[in-house]
Amino acid sequence: MRDSFVGVLTEQAAEHPELLLLTGDLGFGVLNDFIARFPRQFLNMGVAEQNMTGVAAGLALEGHTVFTYSIGNFPTLRCLEQIRNDVCYHNANVKVVCVGGGMSYGPVGMSHHATEDLAILRSLSGIEVFSPGDLWEAAEATRYLLAKEGPAYLRLDKSAARSTVRSGEKFRPGKIRVVRDGDDVTLAATGGILGEALTAAETLTSQGISCRVLSVHTIKPLDIETLSAAANETGGIITIEEHNVDAGLGGAVAEALLEAGVIPGFFARMGLRNTFSSVVGSQTFLRKVYGLDAAAIADTVSAKLRINAKVHA
Amino acid sequence: MSAKVMIDTRALAKKIRIHALRMTSRGGGSHVGAIYSCADILAVLYGGILNVDSAFPEKADRDRFVLSKGHAGGGLYAALAERGFFPTEELLTHYQDGSRLCGHVSHELPGIEVSTGALGHGLPIAAGMAYAGILQGAGHRIFALLSDGECDEGSTWEAVLFAAQRKLENLVVIVDYNRIQGIAPIADVIELEPFADKWRSFGWAVREVDGHDHASLGDTLGAVPFESDKPSCLIARTTKGKGVSFMEDSVLWHYRIPRGEEFEAALIELEGRP
Numbered sequence: 001m002r003d004s005f006v007g008v009l010t011e012q013a014a015e016h017p018e019l020l021l022l023t024g025d026l027g028f029g030v031l032n033d034f035i036a037r038f039p040r041q042f043l044n045m046g047v048a049e050q051n052m053t054g055v056a057a058g059l060a061l062e063g064h065t066v067f068t069y070s071i072g073n074f075p076t077l078r079c080l081e082q083i084r085n086d087v088c089y090h091n092a093n094v095k096v097v098c099v100g101g102g103m104s105y106g107p108v109g110m111s112h113h114a115t116e117d118l119a120i121l122r123s124l125s126g127i128e129v130f131s132p133g134d135l136w137e138a139a140e141a142t143r144y145l146l147a148k149e150g151p152a153y154l155r156l157d158k159s160a161a162r163s164t165v166r167s168g169e170k171f172r173p174g175k176i177r178v179v180r181d182g183d184d185v186t187l188a189a190t191g192g193i194l195g196e197a198l199t200a201a202e203t204l205t206s207q208g209i210s211c212r213v214l215s216v217h218t219i220k221p222l223d224i225e226t227l228s229a230a231a232n233e234t235g236g237i238i239t240i241e242e243h244n245v246d247a248g249l250g251g252a253v254a255e256a257l258l259e260a261g262v263i264p265g266f267f268a269r270m271g272l273r274n275t276f277s278s279v280v281g282s283q284t285f286l287r288k289v290y291g292l293d294a295a296a297i298a299d300t301v302s303a304k305l306r307i308n309a310k311v312h313a
Numbered sequence: 314m315s316a317k318v319m320i321d322t323r324a325l326a327k328k329i330r331i332h333a334l335r336m337t338s339r340g341g342g343s344h345v346g347a348i349y350s351c352a353d354i355l356a357v358l359y360g361g362i363l364n365v366d367s368a369f370p371e372k373a374d375r376d377r378f379v380l381s382k383g384h385a386g387g388g389l390y391a392a393l394a395e396r397g398f399f400p401t402e403e404l405l406t407h408y409q410d411g412s413r414l415c416g417h418v419s420h421e422l423p424g425i426e427v428s429t430g431a432l433g434h435g436l437p438i439a440a441g442m443a444y445a446g447i448l449q450g451a452g453h454r455i456f457a458l459l460s461d462g463e464c465d466e467g468s469t470w471e472a473v474l475f476a477a478q479r480k481l482e483n484l485v486v487i488v489d490y491n492r493i494q495g496i497a498p499i500a501d502v503i504e505l506e507p508f509a510d511k512w513r514s515f516g517w518a519v520r521e522v523d524g525h526d527h528a529s530l531g532d533t534l535g536a537v538p539f540e541s542d543k544p545s546c547l548i549a550r551t552t553k554g555k556g557v558s559f560m561e562d563s564v565l566w567h568y569r570i571p572r573g574e575e576f577e578a579a580l581i582e583l584e585g586r587p
Binding site (some may be wrong): 040043045046048050051053054055056057058059060061062063064081082085086091149 | 420426427428429430431433434435437438439440441442443444445446448454467470471472474475478
């Protein structure tokens with residue numbers, strides 16, 4: 001996803017002279033092509049994320065489109081007040097980009113796990129929040145952010161689901177993609193973990209359970225229409241995120257559905273529960289440890305459907 | 314290029330102080346001591362140093378002023394109103410229900426570039442504006458007024474490093490160095506001395522003046538950048554609460570609201586009545 005993002009910026013930089021890419025001294029190797037071709041549109045801000053974000057706001061107030069780029073929590077939580085006061089309150093055209101959503105940087109350790117960012121960033125006023133599930137969504141979200149004025153957050157995952165883009169499909173920001181249709185259950189995923197949901201859906205289909213799979217690439221604004229349809233048309237909804245369940249995708253979906261008065265047949269939030277990972281392992285390994293891989297998703301669906309069948313028997 | 318509008322900056326400073334006294338007293342706002350500390354600096358800036366025009370508050374070539382010590386908002390509001398950015402009558406709505414004039418400065422008002430209030434935010438934003446000015450080949454300057462207390466903030470020093478690295482010679486910092494922070498003298502909290510040396514060693518061109526001497530302030534601020542290829546820092550040695558004897562150099566008047574007899578006594582002093 002990181003390469004998709006940088007690829008789009010590199011492709012578009014010449015046409016967007018107002019575009020500036022700021023990094024918090026990260027992106028070794030990844031940004032080389034961009035730096036070589038557009039040195040005037042690049043700034044290494046050093047290991048100083050508060051200043052990076054404040055400078056970004058100042059540049060944006062003077063007419064620039066500014067991307068701030070770093071890993072995990074560094075471009076978000078470290079400088080949260082700058083994002084809130086300097087960027088969001090001034091409606092500054094700053095796009096905050098995190099590489100390493102969820103446990104992308106698995107064995108590096110908890111300092112590099114971004115597992116509260118969606119909840120915290122979406123609570124800020126005036127910001128749009130994107131969490132693409134595959135490479136096409138990552139590239140298209142980047143393209144959209146280049147053209148759209150105002151604050152935004154883009155969370156990029158190291159993993160990516162296999163492409164489900166249809167020929168001629170247009171990316172619609174704020175609109176959930178139904179990447180697989182079905183009616184027994186809805187699996188609503190955000191980020192690269194969408195891949196686990198798709199794999200679980202295949203397993204479940206082979207067991208005769210029909211799954212609708214949603215890629216919630218935009219967390220804010222949230223597409224209540226597609227979620228309501230899923231609640232009405234399928235047996236129930238399970239949200240899947242590599243993130244704390246509190247106030248993340250699961251929380252956002254629950255809030256939106258309840259407020260709309262649409263109650264799914266059953267509802268479950270899959271994600272981290274009040275825990276920091278001190279287990280060492282790859283993203284794939286950690287998903288297994290924390291019950292977030294395809295097998296765990298399939299098991300959760302089976303259990304929910306069994307309970308639901310008993311209740312309605 | 315500074316605007317060649319020469320006005321009586323001493324008279325402007327006096328008006329700023331009197332407005333601020335009424336505003337904080339009536340609205341129940343605090344920080345009058347911090348406003349008085351920088352009233353002369355604001356008067357010199359808005360009395361001729363800054364190229365700003367109330368008829369065109371967003372003209373492209375204006376100098377940008379960032380009040381990083383946002384708690385002195387009352388002083389900036391008064392300076393702007395006196396220079397015609399909005400009616401002086403609006404000043405008395407400060408801090409009150411439905412007003413546009415919140416305690417810490419708000420960009421909702423004409424002439425105010427950025428909202429501040431959380432310390433350590435102003436200099437990074439000003440540095441971003443300065444870098445944009447250089448990228449765009451613009452001739453205007455960016456002035457940022459900092460408190461000494463916010464030189465405790467790491468983000469301030471992050472921006473100090475960045476500005477020197479990028480040779481932001483269109484950036485001018487003025488530190489209101491009154492040596493009293495929120496609840497105590499800085500000597501008892503986080504000592505900043507040797508303060509000028511700190512800025513110099515970080516790559517800035519530094520000058521020090523008496524922050525209540527209008528001639529010195531005007532001469533120094535009229536000669537920026539102090540050195541080529543370097544951002545400029547003016548350390549203005551000031552007295553917190555300057556202008557009212559019982560507020561001067563007092564920790565109490567960071568938060569105390571002037572009311573009753575204290576209000577009357579302060580007004581008499583400011584107006585120069587016997």
